[in-house]
Amino acid sequence: QVQLVESGGNLVEPGGSLRLSCAASGGTLDDYGIGWFRQVPGEEREGIVCISSSYEYYINSVKGRFVMSKEQGVNAMHLQMNNLKPEDTAVYYCVDGCAGYLMNGRAVVTLPPGASWGPGTQVTVSS
Helix, strand or coil, X not given: CCEEEEECCCEECXXXXXXXXEEEECCCCCCCCEEEXXXXXXXXXXXXXXXXXXXXXXXXXXXXCEEEEECCCCXXXXXXXXXXXXHHCEEXXXXXXXXXXXXXXXXXXXXXXXXXXXXXXXXXXXX
């Protein structure tokens, strides 16, 4: 299956911006559902965004601040993160094969069995 590698994680001050990238090899990204997750040590992975040809879902905590995109004609995706907050500190993972839907008016981003993700890149938001 496709292999993913994230990059771009760094230490950034609150209110700053960061752009993460994800390169895929050994296959092509699944346009049906690609996105980003994040994980804080001791906690479960949290789906941030999942997009497909028919939907684009961002969880409430990042909506309006984060935006992801797939590079046209290139096997890569990106996550632009603006107005970063300390609570955004986590290891960020790109995912090939996510799923998104609405539940009670709120976006839900999940990681179904068979999805692929990279080793992650650390984002630390601190002064």
